[in-house]
Amino acid sequence: MKIIVPMAGRGSRLRPHTLTIPKPLIPIAGKPIVHRLVEDIAAVINEKIEEISFIIHKDFGVQVEKDLLAxxxxxxxxxxICYQNEALGTAHAIMCAKESLQGPVVVAYADTLFRADFSLDTNADSVVWVKQVEDPSAFGVVQLNDKNQIVDFVEKPAQFVSDLAIIGIYYFKSGETLRAxxxxxxxxxxxxxxxxxxTDALxxxxxxxxxxxxxxxxxxxDCGxxxxxxxxNSRLLNFLMADGQxxxxxSVISNNSTIIQPCFIGENVVLTNSTVGPNVSIGNDCTVTDSAVRNSLIQNHSHIHNANIDNAMIGNYATFDGNFTSISIGDYSVLE
Structure with missing residues (x-):
């Protein structure tokens, strides 16, 4: 089994965080989005993964490529590593990894995570991952017959035809057929x-x-x-805690501080006179001092002081000192 991960987009809706790191490498509960994605796919397909092809933009840089290969x-x-340097669509992106389109293959777009408990039907020519949604008009959906087979793909239907939205993960029994x-x-x-x-190929x-x-x-x-x-991040923390992780x-040092679960807290983090949680992820080598942090995601090497934050996302090497509550600041930023 092979996995192809198109991820060459710039992630503009998640700026400033994606100015310095591709969106699929942003950590959720301490692990990059794309890492969690391929792990979850591996659990569903229950087969050995021979190859993972990452389709990126050439400007992502050497370190990103090393991280993906790891x-x-x-x-x-x-x-x-494959390259898509022009935004010419989903079909074009997959064809940038055409050498990997051999045998069974999963195509997964790296801006989504999922939880599933189903066995992959390898007798089908293709399996399309779907989720029941309240407002199908905002999504591409599939229409089923009474045999639970997909009979139509409808993009953002104005009238109700189905509430099963396509989440962007597909299995193909024959990579060669898809490539053709x-x-x-x-x-x-x-x-x-x-x-x-x-969808035209489908x-x-x-x-x-x-x-x-x-x-x-x-x-x-979603991680859009x-x-x-x-x-x-909050939802995943709750799932992982329920799994007993x-x-x-x-290595966390807690000085007169309280951790309210669920939380992910990385290596060499120092908490001083602070309350952290619930639903907080803090990356490696961070400090949190005289602060309250709830429902937030803080990446690596950042320092939080005198803060009362909720629904916050803070990047790497950031320093935040203040009374703002709902913030989004990128790498190397400073608010004092």
């Missing part, structure tokens, strides 16, 4: 909105009689902007 290595897989359909779009310049779309495959079935997830967590990313490092 994620693949931790999962016992070969890591491959994507190549057809590129060769024949099949473009919508200025981009080559994966529709062509369905018209040729390939069997598509849904993989229904229990939870779908600051507010939903902080919320995803200890997320507070033994």
């Amino acid at each position: 994620i693949a290595e931790k999962l016992g897989a070969k890591g491959t 359909e994507l190549q057809y779009l590129l060769d024949n310049n099949v473009i919508k909105g200025g981009e080559y779309q994966l 529709e062509n495959m369905k018209q040729k009689g390939l069997l598509f079935v849904p993989g229904k997830v229990d939870e779908w967590m 902007n600051k507010n939903v990313t902080v919320d995803t 200890n997320l507070v490092s033994d």
Whole structure:
């Protein structure tokens, strides 16, 4: 089994954090989004992962590439870096990793996390991960027949046809078949909105009689902007605590401070005269002094003083000293 992760987008809705780090490498509960994503996929497919191909922009830099290859290595897989330097759509992005489109493959967009308890139907030609939503008009949805087979893909339906939203993760029994359909779009310049779309390839495959079935997830967590990313961090912390995971490092120094679970607190963190939690993630080598921190995500090497923050997202190497409560500041920023 191979996993292809298109992640070349700039993550503009999550700025300033994505000015210095690609969105999929932002840590949620102490681990990069893309790392958690491929771990969750591995648990669902229950097969050995041979290769993970990360599709990035060439400007992401050497360190980002090293970090991604390390994620693949931790999962016992070969890591491959591919480049998409023009935003030409989902189909074009996947074709940037066309050498990896061989055998069974999962395509997963790296701005979402999920919780699921289903077994992958490897007898189907394709499985499309979906989640039941209250407002399907904001999403691409799938329509099912009475055999639980996908019979239609509808983009942002104005009238109700289904409440099963496509979350951006797909399994294909044959990477070669997917590659041929994507190549057809590129060769024949099949473009919508200025981009080559994966959904056009899916529709062509369905018209040729390939069997598509849904993989229904229990939870779908977005990381598109600051507010939903902080919320995803909170939700994931609660799931991990329910799973019995200890997320507070033994190296944490707590001086007259209280930790209200669930929290992730990394290595070499010093808490002084502070209350941290619930639903807080703090990265490595941070200090929190004379502060109250709730429902927030703080990355590495940052320092918080005299603060009362809630629904906050603070980047790396940041210093915050003040009375603001709902903030989003990026790497190397200082508020005093």
